Amino acid sequence: xxxxxxxxxxxxxxxxxxxxxxxxxxxxxxxxxxxxxxxxxxxxxxxxxxxxxxxxxxxxxxxxxxxxxxxxxxxxxxxxxxxxxxxxxxxxxxxxxxxxxxxxxxxxxxxxxxxxxxxxxxxxxxxxxxxxxxxxxxxxxxxxxxxxxxxxxxxxxxxxxxxxxxxxxxxxxxxxxxxxxxxxxxxxxxxxxxxxxxxxxxxxxxxxxxxxxxxxxxxxxxxxxxxxxxxxxxxxxxxxxxxxxxxxxxxxxxxxxxxxxxxxxxxxxxxxxxxxxxxxxxxxxxxxxxxxxxxxxxxxxxxxxxxxxxxxxxxxxxxxxxxxxxxxxxxxxxxxxxxxxxxxxxxxxxxxxxxxxxxxxxx
Amino acid sequence: xxxxxxxxxxxxxxxxxxxxxxxxxxxxxxxxxxxxxxxxxxxxxxxxxxxxxxxxxxxxxxxxxxxxxxxxxxxxxxxxxxxxxxxxxxxxxxxxxxxxxxxxxxxxxxxxxxxxxxxxxxxxxxxxxxxxxxxxxxxxxxxxxxxxxxxxxxxxxxxxxxxxxxxxxxxxxxxxxxxxxxxxxxxxxxxxxxxxxxxxxxxxxxxxxxxxxxxxxxxxxxxxxxxxxxxxxxxxxxxxxxxxxxxxxxxxxxxxxxxxxxxxxxxxxxxxxxxxxxxxxxxxxxxxxxxxxxxxxxxxxxxxxxxxxxxxxxxxxxxxxxxxxxxxxxxxxxxxxxxxxxxxxx
Numbered sequence: 001x002x003x004x005x006x007x008x009x010x011x012x013x014x015x016x017x018x019x020x021x022x023x024x025x026x027x028x029x030x031x032x033x034x035x036x037x038x039x040x041x042x043x044x045x046x047x048x049x050x051x052x053x054x055x056x057x058x059x060x061x062x063x064x065x066x067x068x069x070x071x072x073x074x075x076x077x078x079x080x081x082x083x084x085x086x087x088x089x090x091x092x093x094x095x096x097x098x099x100x101x102x103x104x105x106x107x108x109x110x111x112x113x114x115x116x117x118x119x120x121x122x123x124x125x126x127x128x129x130x131x132x133x134x135x136x137x138x139x140x141x142x143x144x145x146x147x148x149x150x151x152x153x154x155x156x157x158x159x160x161x162x163x164x165x166x167x168x169x170x171x172x173x174x175x176x177x178x179x180x181x182x183x184x185x186x187x188x189x190x191x192x193x194x195x196x197x198x199x200x201x202x203x204x205x206x207x208x209x210x211x212x213x214x215x216x217x218x219x220x221x222x223x224x225x226x227x228x229x230x231x232x233x234x235x236x237x238x239x240x241x242x243x244x245x246x247x248x249x250x251x252x253x254x255x256x257x258x259x260x261x262x263x264x265x266x267x268x269x270x271x272x273x274x275x276x277x278x279x280x281x282x283x284x285x286x287x288x289x290x291x292x293x294x295x296x297x298x299x300x301x302x303x304x305x306x307x308x309x310x311x312x313x314x315x316x317x318x319x320x321x322x323x324x325x326x327x328x329x330x331x332x333x334x335x336x337x338x339x340x341x342x343x344x345x346x347x348x349x350x351x352x353x354x355x356x357x358x359x360x361x362x363x
Numbered sequence: 364x365x366x367x368x369x370x371x372x373x374x375x376x377x378x379x380x381x382x383x384x385x386x387x388x389x390x391x392x393x394x395x396x397x398x399x400x401x402x403x404x405x406x407x408x409x410x411x412x413x414x415x416x417x418x419x420x421x422x423x424x425x426x427x428x429x430x431x432x433x434x435x436x437x438x439x440x441x442x443x444x445x446x447x448x449x450x451x452x453x454x455x456x457x458x459x460x461x462x463x464x465x466x467x468x469x470x471x472x473x474x475x476x477x478x479x480x481x482x483x484x485x486x487x488x489x490x491x492x493x494x495x496x497x498x499x500x501x502x503x504x505x506x507x508x509x510x511x512x513x514x515x516x517x518x519x520x521x522x523x524x525x526x527x528x529x530x531x532x533x534x535x536x537x538x539x540x541x542x543x544x545x546x547x548x549x550x551x552x553x554x555x556x557x558x559x560x561x562x563x564x565x566x567x568x569x570x571x572x573x574x575x576x577x578x579x580x581x582x583x584x585x586x587x588x589x590x591x592x593x594x595x596x597x598x599x600x601x602x603x604x605x606x607x608x609x610x611x612x613x614x615x616x617x618x619x620x621x622x623x624x625x626x627x628x629x630x631x632x633x634x635x636x637x638x639x640x641x642x643x644x645x646x647x648x649x650x651x652x653x654x655x656x657x658x659x660x661x662x663x664x665x666x667x668x669x670x671x672x673x674x675x676x677x678x679x680x681x682x683x684x685x686x687x688x689x690x691x692x693x694x695x696x697x698x699x700x701x702x703x704x705x706x707x708x709x
């Protein structure tokens with residue numbers, strides 16, 4: 001018998017990079033002629049129409065076959081991994097990275113537990129999986145460290161729908177109105193978390209406002225009400241930047257498009273990224289990128305951004321100012337961004353992902 | 364203008380130069396960076412920076428597992444189900460909670476004993492952290508001028524980034540930059556770093572092992588180790604050798620500029636020597652450590668020293684006397700310092 005189904009398992013289906021990648025992967029797998037479902041332990045209300053099923057449906061409501069390929073989208077510890085460890089089908093782990101524990105210390109003790117669990121599970125999965133697929137070469141090292149014998153890199157599958165969404169008109173109008181008072185709009189998109197180091201962006205903004213007193217920083221991403229998000233708000237307040245730093249939380253695709261539309265520069269001080277999808281989103285919106293050269297960020301950006309190292313507030317602020325005031329640099333970064341976005345387009349990354357899966361299917 | 368005319372590497376270098384110039388002009392003072400860091404630290408949870416004792420207390424508070432089963436629910440039916448389950452499984456839940464609590468209390472007991480033991484040890488031997496703090500306020504007395512030429516010669520022809528750790532007030536770093544090397548420094552003492560920054564040098568406020576830990580493997584063409592190599596305990600120096608070996612590209616050079624052990628604590632280094640957790644290594648020890656890590660070629664230049672005059676060759680027992688004089692010279696008037704250069708395998 002040959003493989004007829006390639007199913008995916010993911011800890012949670014929610015708005016965000018991993019679930020989006022999983023959905024795009026499902027569409028690709030189906031288009032390649034295999035049956036494919038998404039199985040999960042939890043579905044966010046906003047994703048109910050994605051067609052994800054409870055993971056225990058596999059082998060019951062959805063029949064299991066020994067030649068099935070099961071792809072686990074690994075991002076955190078989950079009962080779904082334990083379920084897969086008990087299965088006998090061909091297993092592939094698609095690794096999205098586990099944030100190092102040091103970033104959670106004192107900030108998010110509950111999330112730290114999930115990461116510890118995830119690390120244990122990754123090592124256990126290494127002994128069972130036929131293949132580890134990493135979304136970046138940076139992540140591939142993680143797989144090798146965990147004991148995976150066969151690994152490959154297939155870049156993140158960026159959903160083209162997320163790159164072309166129409167902006168929310170109300171939000172767009174509000175952001176444009178603020179722009180009329182002058183000042184550049186800095187944007188960073190990502191979960192509000194210590195490893196993303198949004199506090200370093202606030203520091204850089206404080207320095208930059210010496211030259212651009214009306215500059216604003218938009219920190220878009222979920223988790224804004226956690227301990228770290230609260231600290232960011234109080235920090236901005238203490239620096240007299242409460243009106244200049246906004247933390248709107250997680251926004252929908254239209255809201256995100258409005259933020260990209262109105263931003264002048266995308267700035268990242270993040271210290272740990274397994275891929276960093278917002279970099280690709282910024283390129284798709286012709287936004288120049290200034291980013292701290294850390295983890296997988298240089299790999300994802302290629303030559304399409306202005307990398308800074310070290311990321312002290314002075315260097316970050318100076319780099320941003322250079323991009324905002326030097327049209328040649330800005331034009332160059334936008335042009336390189338378009339080229340890099342093409343390299344990471346689904347037409348190119350999709351076949352790489354499918355080719356990786358084909359190495360484990362029964363022909 | 365055409366897109367092809369923009370060289371991003373050059374733009375990065377221009378940005379770094381602008382930051383250095385603004386730092387040197389006092390527009391970007393290191394004190395502002397510190398103030399921004401300290402202000403954010405005020406809003407971080409206390410667990411981020413709490414003491415060992417406080418962490419232990421928090422751990423002890425968290426050790427007790429509540430035996431009550433939560434039964435509240437917005438849905439009356441689920442509430443009823445939870446109460447029934449609590450009634451049926453309560454005995455088992457209490458049994459498990461007691462065991463988990465007993466285990467965590469036992470672990471905390473061991474931790475408490477360990478903390479007490481460490482505290483007693485620190486009291487007996489001196490608090491290393493306090494000694495380090497005190498040492499950080501001592502202005503280094505070694506003179507970079509003495510090994511400036513030897514270090515510059517050792518790195519001649521190196522292309523790529525060269526790290527000077529620690530760079531102190533920047534004298535050696537300035538000399539290397541003037542010699543055309545792409546050098547930057549790392550210095551953990553803010554006052555010294557600020558002095559170096561004020562000269563327009565590229566300096567990062569960090570300790571050397573901490574910085575090397577962030578450098579990508581093979582990213583550096585040269586590493587100069589000075590200052591810290593005279594104060595770190597042996598274990599940390601071995602770890603430093605590991606970090607340096609990892610950070611250097613094939614063919615890269617490590618230069619260790621150190622006071623010689625017999626000269627350590629003599630004359631101007633007394634206070635540093637007394638407060639330091641460690642002592643400088645002999646050049647032969649560095650040679651051994653680096654040879655183990657893929658640096659087979661090693662050269663040592665000694666600096667200073669006042670050897671005793673040998674007796675004339677024709678004098679009675681001249682050979683014996685001169686051999687003894689040479690030994691006495693080594694012990695009492697040997698070299699003040701050495702510069703060791705090791706080249707990594709290609």
